[in-house]
Amino acid sequence: MTPADQRHIPVLGRQAIAWLAPRDGGLYVDATFGAGGYSAAILKTAGTRVIAIDRDRRAVTAGFDLVDRSDGRLTLVEDRFSNLAEICAAQGAPTVDGVVMDVGVSSMQLGEADRGFSFRLHGPLDMRMGHQGATAADVLAQASEADLANIIYIFGEERHSRAVARAIVAARKQAPIETTRALADIVAKVVRSKPGEIHPATRTFQGLRIFVNAELDELHLALSAAERVLKPGGRLVVVSFHSLEDRIVKNFLVERASAGGGSRHLPELAQAAPSFSILTKRPVTPDAAEISANPRARSAKLRAAERADAPAHAAGELPAWPTLERAMRGG
Secondary structure (H helix, E strand, O other): OOHHHHHOOOHHHHHHHHHOOOOOOOOOOOOOOOOHHHHHHHHHOOOOOOEEOOOOOOHHHHHHHHHHHHHOEEEEEEEOOHHHHHHHOOOOOOOOOEEEEEEEOOOHHHOHHHHHOOOOOEEOOOOOOOOOOOOHHHHHHHHHHHHHHHHHHHHOOOOOHHHHHHHHHHHHHHHOOOEEEHHHHHHHOOOOOOOOOOOOOHHHHHHHHHOOOOHHHHHHHHHHHHHEEEEEEEEEEEEEEHHHHHHHHHHHHHHHOOOOOOOOOOOOOOOOOOEEEEEEOOOOOOHHHHHHOOOHHOOOOEEEEOOOOOOOOOOOOOOOOOOOOHHOOOO
């Protein structure tokens, strides 16, 4: 198998399709198209149709060949997956039989130096999955020290976030921080790591990337959108790669699968009926062979659930964490 072929095999891809369980003639949403691995696998089931979404124009352009080979069964849309309900409606498909998501940055994006996602590759500090809005370099130039510390702590889970923020603010007074190498060097001076541990800049890069792309807000919104479009019996399958994402998916499914009848203090306030039944009581994780073939797989977790007959729950408010708009005002 060539490296190009390997790009088309998503982490936990076989398990994801098994839990999605495509049916002949079914309609499915591949909410994170990437290299098209999920879409191609779904289309192997006779008569299936796929609405695929990706906010990355490069991924969409690269997917045109699969669209051409799909005999009209694959529709590929450049958009955010938080908009999947509106996308489905625009395609004349207000309800679907399944939704699959692979959350986070793709291996392709990490391997493109000019995208600025990886501290291992020298390139501009962009980090945008799409092609609009502020870059990571813009955030480093504009955000206050307090906002930078919060961004790196909340989204990167970096316990040295205050020291990193101080170092960034001190460095930008001398020169703009515009490259991956420049940021990685700044972080490495204040975050120490032992041999065998992750690179000192790993969490800072993660935090900035998640923040620039509003990835956790997008995930919250996409899960609610999937709940609205799934038919009873339709399946939701989500693969995530770090604890922040997995916690959101787990909490969403637990909440949606819970039945309630109000509290003993306010018994008249009945809760919404369960809208999902959880299929994976524990998250599915990759085996040793997959981790050996793709070290990035080691942190992957898959959760799956089946849509119940009950109406979708009301969407909750997004968490009150740092926003790009506030950061770009400099506090």
